[in-house]
Amino acid sequence: MSTVQGRLRIAVQKSGRLADRSLDLVRDAGLRVVKGANDLLYKVENYPIDLLRVRDDDIPTFVADGVCDLGIVGENVLEEGKNGGANASVVMPLGFGKxxxxxxxxxxxxxxxxxxxxxxxxxxxxxxxxxxxxxxxxxxxxxxxxxxxxxxxxxxxxxxxxxxxxxxxxxxxxxxxxxxxxxxxxQAVLIQSPVAPEPGLQHLLESIIERMAGVVSSQGAKYVMLNAPRSALDAITAILPGAGAPTVMPLMGRDDAVAVHAVCQEAVFWETLEKLKAAGASAILVLPIEKMM
Ligand code: ATP
Ligand code: MG
Known part of the structure; x- marks a missing residue:
């Protein structure tokens, strides 16, 4: 098989435990996937990218050989398939197929x-x-x-x-x-070929990887908004799961209280909301995040 000139290729499992989630990830990264002339190849209509749909066992070899630029496969299959030659490298874990x-x-x-x-x-x-x-x-x-x-x-x-x-x-x-x-x-991982794509496609490859990283890190992440007494700010920030420095804003006509906005990287459970409330928070809103970069 030779690579098609001017197009990137991503290897995904054709059917099986990783197939649906792999396709979801590709779509969430903004690639519009359409069925190709045959079952083996799906096309991306808004970028010069093809999806090669194969048995998962074949994915590490295709990526290692440069037949595909990227691939989505279980770490177990990648590890078992390693040989003395050039191997595909892991770009990032994807959080599914655990x-x-x-x-x-x-x-x-x-x-x-x-x-x-x-x-x-x-x-x-x-x-x-x-x-x-x-x-x-x-x-x-x-x-x-x-x-x-x-x-x-x-x-x-x-x-x-x-x-x-x-x-x-x-x-x-x-x-x-x-x-x-x-x-x-x-778990499922994104793997990359040791063979560089054509120079004209390098930028697209990097942008796909960056978008996929954004999709993965926004999975399960929530945007939390609440009001808090100034005096309880430290305690409340400490309860917010996986939040960096939150945004703190004044509330009109209230010197003793502030609005707190934070991106929580970890799941926000009812227990967390109860703790926030007990610490003095009110008007707590938890919103889904669609995209993150
Ligand atoms: P293929 O036809 O593509 O060769 P397969 O039968 O080898 O498929 P699947 O059963 O679809 O593989 O599993 C694909 C991957 O899903 C596994 O290699 C593993 O990384 C992951 N996985 C997650 N949970 C399980 C599980 N309970 N049993 C087996 N694999 C699992
Ligand atoms: Mg298999």
């Missing part, structure tokens, strides 16, 4: 820490990440590579333990397995 690669085993196995795995067979789709973990722990175990349905391996006597991705833990539980160790924490 999951954990865990070691799990049936309750029958007498488990007292990683050393209990010595000499056993462990089934996984992530042999490289697992081997690195076992080496770090000084454990010699056999790894059985399975492409899917890893959780059935102990029941089929293919392995004594498994190392698999977990988000809620429901699959493990349904298969009578108990999570024991965290091997790798993962």
């Amino acid at each position: 999951c954990t690669l865990k070691l799990a085993c049936p309750p029958m196995l007498d488990y007292a820490g990683p050393a209990s795995l010595q000499g056993l067979r462990i089934a996984t789709s992530y042999p490289k990440i697992l081997r690195r973990y076992l080496d770090e722990q000084g454990i010699g175990a056999d790894i059985v590579v399975m492409r899917g349905a890893v959780e059935v391996a102990p029941r089929l006597k293919l392995a004594s333990a498994i190392c698999d991705l977990v988000s809620t833990g429901a699959t493990l539980e349904a298969n009578g397995l108990v999570a024991k160790e965290t091997v790798f924490e993962s």
Whole structure:
């Protein structure tokens, strides 16, 4: 495959757990995505950008080789796919697709820490990440590579333990397995090619990255407005979650009180509002933020 002259390419998962959120991120960054002539390629109609829709396993290689300039993929897939050659670099974590690669085993196995795995067979789709973990722990175990349905391996006597991705833990539980160790924490990341785009596209590439960073940092962020007695200003500022220096403004005809406006980077829960109120705040408003840069 050769890159199309004069266009950037972003690799996204075609279908699966990351597909919808990846497309949302691209759209929220202001790219108008339209279906292309085939399923593999979607076009962006307001910029010279194409989306290449592929299996997630292929994304790190496409980006590393410069077939795509950017890609959205799970850190677990990126890490497992690393080889000796030039690799794609992580631009930023994206805050979705969170999951954990865990070691799990049936309750029958007498488990007292990683050393209990010595000499056993462990089934996984992530042999490289697992081997690195076992080496770090000084454990010699056999790894059985399975492409899917890893959780059935102990029941089929293919392995004594498994190392698999977990988000809620429901699959493990349904298969009578108990999570024991965290091997790798993962989420979706934006990755960038070590191969620079054509000079004419460099600026566009940077602006897409900056917009995506804006989308990610505004996720969950809220704009909080409230009135506060001057005397309670320090206490109230301390309660606002993840706020930098707030804007403090006078209130007409009130010398003892001020208006406080702040961008809160973390979730603002009802508990937070109750604490603010208890500290003396009134007329509290929490507003969503659409864009941030
Ligand atoms: P593809 O057809 O693209 O190869 P896949 O079946 O390999 O898809 P998905 O199951 O769609 O992959 O998962 C994609 C990514 O979603 C995973 O690599 C991981 O980063 C993330 N993820 C989040 N939660 C989970 C979970 N509970 N189980 C598996 N993956 C998860
Ligand atoms: Mg895959």
